[in-house]
Amino acid sequence: MTHRYQITGMTCSSCEAKVKTALLMVEHVTNAEVSKESNSAVITMDKHIALPVFQQALDSKYQISATHHNETAEQAKSWLETYRPILLIFFYISLVTVLIQLKNEHFDGMEWMRHFMAGFFLVFSFFKLLNLKGFAESYVMYDVLAKKLPVWAYAYAFVELGLGVANLINFNSIVTNSVTFVVMSISSIGVLQSVLNKKKIQCACLGAVFNLPMSTVTIIEDALMIAMSGIMLLTQI
Structure with missing residues (x-):
């Protein structure tokens, strides 16, 4: 599954690279495309990952939020599948x-x-x-x-x-x-x-x-x- 997230706090290409690396290190993430211009990240995962897990993986200066999907519904769906x-x-x-x-x-x-x-x-x-x-x-x-x-x-x-x-x-x-x-x-x-x-x-x-x-x-x-x-x-x- 693939979801788009909003990420604030990125100010340069170095930030972009750090965020991408951190996201790719999260278990079950298979791909991540990060853009500081749009302050977004498109993350592909083999199972739904809760938003707090992504936030914990990132530096405190970066804040991630779900703006294109219902996080509660996705978590419930993931729980039922599991x-x-x-x-x-x-x-x-x-x-x-x-x-x-x-x-x-x-x-x-x-x-x-x-x-x-x-x-x-x-x-x-x-x-x-x-x-x-x-x-x-x-x-x-x-x-x-x-x-x-x-x-x-x-x-x-x-x-x-x-x-x-x-x-x-x-x-x-x-x-x-x-x-x-x-x-x-x-x-x-x-x-x-x-x-x-x-x-x-x-x-x-x-x-x-x-x-x-x-x-x-x-x-x-x-x-x-x-x-x-x-x-x-x-x-x-």
Whole structure:
């Protein structure tokens, strides 16, 4: 995609060159044409880059602004494109599990959560197992347990698979949900640390198949499983 930006503060050809160099150094920028005469920059990028990222890359004497496009709309569009795989997965799991409930006279919330968790763990373990080594290499970068015990990064995918099967066949609900609560709680610690520290790490939730950044979306995924397993435990204790 290509966008035109307004840049103020350029007074000479040297400024023009400095701005162009700084913009080209920004990740995902593929080309930049800068003009001090029109105080503008035409930037080509392989994904939308937020305006503050460009401003941070420039010297404080230069100010960049978006005058030819809606920055909020572009950021929303970029977010949807980035997380489309996860959004689609959640949509399909939600759709299938709700359709299953149509056979019941009344909506069974506990059964729906169990089926949702089954679908979640089976699908996410599937993507991890497509490239187990790639997943493990990404996971060990931020998971607190995998950092100390690297074999856990390989075992984690199979634990998710087991939890998916256990939920699907309704195996000992207390044991299944207890394991889920503990495993997902431990996993969320590393995710929280990475997001709060603003580390640019690839999220391993879908293995190495999709290049997804670590973000609040990952926190929501873990929190959802923790909440569901916690609720199911409380109803049975």
